[in-house]
Structures are given as structure tokens and as C-alpha cells.
Amino acid sequence: MKDGELTRTGEVMAAIRMKVASRALVSGDRLPSIRRFAATMGVSPSTVVEAYDRLAAEGLIRARRGSGFYVAGTGMPAMALAATEPSRDRAVDPFWVSRQSLDADPAVMKPGCGWLPADWMPNPALRRALRTLARADDAVLADYGSTRGSPLLRRLLLGRFAEEGIEASPDQLMLTASGTQAIDLICRFLLRPGDTVLVDDPCYFNFQALLRAHQVRMTGVPYTPSGPDMAAFESTLTAERPRLYITNSALHNPTGATLSPQTAYRLLSAASAHDLTIVEDDIFADFEPDPSPRLAALDGLNRVIRIGSFSKTLSASIRCGFIAGRADWIEGLVDLQVATCFGGPSPVATTLIANVLAGGGYRKHMEELRQRLARARHDMAACLEPLGIRPWLMPRGGFYLWCRLPAGQDSAALARMAVEENIVLAPGNVFSVSQTAGAFLRFNVAQSGDPRIVAVLTRAMNSQHAGKVLAIGK
């Protein structure tokens, strides 16, 4: 049953199902034209016709004579019709990488995932914190905790902010259930369906999944080695009047680039002229060898909202994020967190995190981790060089290498081949709003040590080079 055409039809069907599931398309919306969607998906128009016909037969969409296909109003909720195929047949979209990575069994290698291997994390400190927590007051173990989250952790964070030049008062900070949830709360608070949101191109792929759930329009600005392309940024502000800009400045995901002081200043000036609010996601800040410019510090938490979490440096299992911003916004965000989560983040989680952060071992752990990652970045770049895969730049820190493939290679096709050999890659276009990063892959250098990864990549590239779109698993 491994018929190439059938698989491609299935991919087009899955892509439309995901658009409906994610509400990018809702009941009554017109589907992309056959010609345009064929180009987007890199398939022939007849494949799209076949896919649309099958979806119409299923009742998900409906043809209207002479005017194309529309999402059906079936009386069923728009999102009830999510893809139900085995996940590997899904379109290679932002959800593909998340779900392949999160749900992979331990035998699967994940050079495309967004976190460190479990044994690179400060687990001895976590184990000590757990034993300490076993002796904590009943209230820490049993109660919801305050709406803004643990006062101890908030004090620790305010101290860290001050070291970075961000003076924030206690009413400008709240803890959240995770960094992603922090951005989600902000989007709920600031955005309405149909608003435009500016993102970097490329940007962290889950920004796109999240923004689609908010039914907003995304527009991208090319990212350069020193930050967003400011000419494009300014003309986009003028032409499209985005409400919000979401970015990472310290170590940009996926490129590893760092915002320059000049770009930071020009960016804030443009934001001020156009009344643009900025979410600065500083989740990788602790991976920097030395601090780079922070929009939040320049702006003084006026139009910049800073968010972060401890998932990348401390534990992704003990979820907790934070939001720092204007006091009146924080007050509204606290209400919204009560309405949608009831209470702040788990006192058990925040107590564990505060305990590890307060211990002297955390800074030492991060120092060693930065050195280990610097070596891993160089080793990985050296491994990829013979394949003609080259970093777009060598980042100052962190675990990502954003790499360009040799001419003629398509990263989504490589990802589909690699997953059949139990390797999850992160193909460029899942990060790109404009879908112009098909020649890139993001590597997580801490997850790429196994030599089978380069071996499978080599085979997949050769097979693609030979023009054969094969299922290379056995």
C-alpha cells in the first residue's frame, strides 16, 4: 500500500484536516485554490483535486459549482474533524514536530526536538529539592497557592531581573503554568480574532500553532544575524498595523542569532511610533555566555512584556512560566488565569524550582552546561560539514544550529524519510510563515550525538538527490 500518489493525496487531506482542526479554516471558509495549494504542498493539481474530492465525500468540505470548495457546516463543531490517521501520515506542519518529539518512544532519536536530554538536566539538585519538599508544610503540598504564584520564586525572579537591568515592582510579575501558557494568556488578553501578529521568519514553530488557535493573521519579517530586518519590520508596521510582535531576543529560536543593540533601539522606536506591543520570550536567556540587549530592559516593561520559563534549563517536567509587564495588564492577566486555570501555578512546582534556583549549584550547572553545549555545537557543525550542511551562523550559546542544506534538498522530504528510521528532524518550513525555509533544518546539538543520525541523513539526501521519493524504511 506504499503508493506514492496515495501518500501525497493523504498528505493533502491531512493538511486540510489540520487547518480545520486548528481553526485556520472554519465552517463556510473557502479552501485554498487547487493551483495554489498544489504549489504550497509541492504536489500536482490533480493530487489536490483527488484530496478535495475525498474530503467532500467524507463531508468535511463541500464543492460549490464554479466557486471552489468550502468547509462544510455539518452541525458538528469545526474542530471535531481533526486528523484521525496515524500521526506519521500527518502533514509536516508545526504540530508534526511537536507530536513526533513529545510522543516518541525512547528508542527514537530526536535531533529536531526543542529540549535537552534528560541526563543533561540538574537532576541531583531536583532530587534534593524533592526530598526537602517531602518535609514542607501541608499548605504547600495541598493548597492551590496564591493567584500570582509563590512569593519566594517571584522574589528570586525580581532579583534576577535587576541583575539584567530590568527594574520591576512586585505587581509587575506573575507566575503561570508554563512559558507557552504565558504567551497564550497574553494573546487572549490583547488579541481579538482577525488581528494581525508579527513574528520572525523563521520563528519558533509553536508560535504559529498558538496564534492559529487564536484565529489571528500572522505576518513574518525576515530574521537577520542581528535581529529582524528593520526595513521590512518598519514597512510591515506601516502596511499591516500588527497588534503584537512575538520574538526571542537573547538566542533566537531557531537561528541562534542575537539581537544587536542598534536593532533593539530601532525596533523599539518603530514599536513606539506604531503603538505595537512586544512579547519578548526569554526562555533561552540562561544559555547566553554574557547578557545581550533586552527589549524589556531598554523599554522598562512599558510596551514590552517579558515571558520565560525553566523548562529548558531546569526541568520540562516541573512546568512553570512567568509574565513581567505593566501592572494593570498583570492584574487583568491574573483574572484571566483564574478564569481559565483557577489559581496560579502549582505550589509544588514553584517550590521545587525556587529551591533549585536558590541553591548555589544552579549557576555552576549552567556554567558547565554552556561549555558542554559550545563543544557540542562545534562537533555537530564538523559532522555536518562533509554532507554540505552548514550553519547559517554559529550561535553564541544554546543548543540549536540552523543549517542550510545543499542545493536541491528539501527538508520536509528528509524529515518524512528520517521518521521512518526513528529519527525526528525539524524541517525549516515548520518555522517559516512564508514557507521559504524548505532548504533548512534545525538541529538540537545535544540530541544529535548518535552517529546513526548522520548516516540516515546521508542516505536520505542521496536518495533525494537521485530524484527518488522513496519510502526508505523496511
Next chain:
Amino acid sequence: MKDGELTRTGEVMAAIRMKVASRALVSGDRLPSIRRFAATMGVSPSTVVEAYDRLAAEGLIRARRGSGFYVAGTGMPAMALAATEPSRDRAVDPFWVSRQSLDADPAVMKPGCGWLPADWMPNPALRRALRTLARADDAVLADYGSTRGSPLLRRLLLGRFAEEGIEASPDQLMLTASGTQAIDLICRFLLRPGDTVLVDDPCYFNFQALLRAHQVRMTGVPYTPSGPDMAAFESTLTAERPRLYITNSALHNPTGATLSPQTAYRLLSAASAHDLTIVEDDIFADFEPDPSPRLAALDGLNRVIRIGSFSKTLSASIRCGFIAGRADWIEGLVDLQVATCFGGPSPVATTLIANVLAGGGYRKHMEELRQRLARARHDMAACLEPLGIRPWLMPRGGFYLWCRLPAGQDSAALARMAVEENIVLAPGNVFSVSQTAGAFLRFNVAQSGDPRIVAVLTRAMNSQHAGKVLAIGK
């Protein structure tokens, strides 16, 4: 500065600010008419005029000649203008109870809160689970975990469902970050702004806060001792075509009532005839002395989605909820959870919960707790009897008593007086969409043991009976 009129003006202002903060009113919306809002708030029209004038002076709203007041389009986000007064001056609305309860310092008594005292929870078992967790694999401590959450906890839950007659396959279940977040995900998945949602009147107050965040219309059906008033339920389905019905069936919050088999059957038939989806929030199920009818069991998880959590019985600090429903809906909900939270619930949290649930101690703890609560319900009813405060019914289980006040008493006024004496009450109208429960208070019998509570209630009722709206704190 404790001028009664000034306080009432402030309350009207706070109520409008909350409507804006919660998006019940957004930029360009017309404010309620002066006459109508005066009636709603129980104040004179001149108080509302004064409040609207002050809000207009602040720029939050704008008068249009001859056509009333409108929410201003200030270029600032609608929700940026949340109440910034000290929280006690806020309107007595659903957020009031949540935030007074969650942020109360330990000296404050909370007969209005929605959870057990910390020392009633199974803390010894939690402490053992924490020590066991300190020896867990690195992956449990450090990784995000799978998108549906801990397989072990899911297996345990499926086993418990089977005991209740709910046969669910593994793809019909996912874990979430909390019970509230479970409902939030479902609302995002099924609802669009402007949809109508049916709730019980009275219902759990945070359903209202949550539904307002989704910008949907709420409609209430009176709750009777055996479930919703079915004649009203059926005529509402016909007249208003709600998309969703959210309810608790086992031990209804706030009334403590239990759905009868006849009502359950008739309710499901009506839902089927009108293609209504039902969220059955079973968070109090383990407090039942013996199992009552479950919509999810009758319906077989077809149009009923079951949600729950462990916050009331095990720990509110270790947050984790679940959703059981149609497999295709769960698939879409998992994507939505990835987009908005990244990953499923914390493996640390789910491992702790699974460990406690799997231990034989949990059932024994719940048995003792049920007996302790039965005594506390009867003791509390006996304490309130001399004040003329009487339970609407005596619940089969749980920690709530929904009580009617003697004639002439207003529960919101009592709550405002009590909070000045460090007692948080839950006044009836925060539970009532139709605002017809002003003569009720919900008592949490496990949080009401302190004799000062009845003493303060007595004083406040006497002062109200004497027609004096006084600030009785010093």
C-alpha cells in the same frame, strides 16, 4: 472616607471595569442602560450616572449624545483596563470569591472557599510519593512527557471509569494541566464567540468567569433537588439552541444536589434531539457515599464529555485534570493542548498522583473523609439553624451546604461586611446567571469550624436587619 454612596459608586465602576477586563464588554459596545444597571446593582440611577461619568473622565467609556455610554476605543487593548483598586473594593462577582479565597493570608477564615483545609488532605501519602519520586528516572524529572500524559495514570483512570460503567478506550482519554483547563480546552475546541452555553442556575461561579473569557452568551436553567428543571431545560434548548451544557451531576456545586436517573435520561434525550454537547464535570465524584447516575455512562461518551481532576480529594497543589470523550475530539484537543501549553501535564505531577491513587491508602482516606464530612455537614447545619439560615437540601456527600438566609438578608452585603472581619463568604449571586440567588450563601463545612464565623454572621445579619449598611470593621 467610608461614605456609603461613594462605596456604591466605586462598586458600579468596578463592575464595569470587570466587564471590560473579562471582555463581556469590548471597545465600541454600549454599556447597560442606567435604569437597568441600577436595578442589577441594587443602587439608585444617580449612582450609576455618577459612576459612568467618572469612568468617562478616566477615558474607559465615552458618552454619545442621546444614545448612552460606550466602551472607548483608546488604542489600548480592551483588557488592559482591568480594575486596579485594592481587591476588596471590587464588585462581588465570580472573581471576587476566587481572588479573596486564593490570596487570603492564613489568618483569614474561608467558609466560602471551594477546597478542603490542607490538613484534611492525604499528605502522608503525598510525602511518601515525593520521596519515591526523588528516586525516579531522569526522564520523569526532566522531560515534558507525552502529549496525552502519563500512561500509568491513564490506565488507572480507565480502570476507575470501568468500575463506574464507563467503557472508554485509551484514545478517548487525555490528561490536562487541571480540571479548569480541561473545560477551557473544550470551550476553545467547541465554541465560537457569540455561541450560547447552558449552565445550571445556580452553578459553579468559575464556569461563568471562564465562559465570559470565551465571549459566549450564558443562559441558565433552574436547578432542582434532582437536577435541572427539565421543562425549562427543554424549552431553552428549543428557544436558544445552546451549543454546550456544562454541569456537575454527582454532587452539584453549589447545591449538593444529585441528578436522578429519570432526569438524567430525559436530559440526554433532549440533548440528542437538539444535538447538544454536554460537559459533565465530575470533580466531586469521589465524595459520593455510593455512585449516582452518570451522564457519561448512560451516553457512552458520545455527546457527553467527562472531565475531572484530583484537586478536591488529593492535592490542589499538584494540578492535573483529564478529559474523556469521543476519540476524534480528543485528538483535536491534544493538538490544542500542544499549541497552548506545549506538552501534556507535568510528569512530576502525574507520577505523584498515580502513586497516591495506586496506593491502598487513598480509598481508606476517602472513606474516613466522607464520614468526617457527613458529621461536619450536620454540625454546621445545627450551628446555622438558630440564625434562621437553612440548607436548601442536605447533600448526600461533599463539603458544601447551599443555605437560604432569613427574609430581608442580602448575601452580597453580608459578604462585604464579613470580609472586613477576615472572613470570606460565597454569596449566592456569584453562582447565579439570573442573579436570583441573593438570599443564599454557600458554606464549605470543612472550612467553617471556627466559632468566630457564626459570631460575625450573626452581627452582620443584625446590622443588616436594622437597615444599616455599615462598615463594621474597625
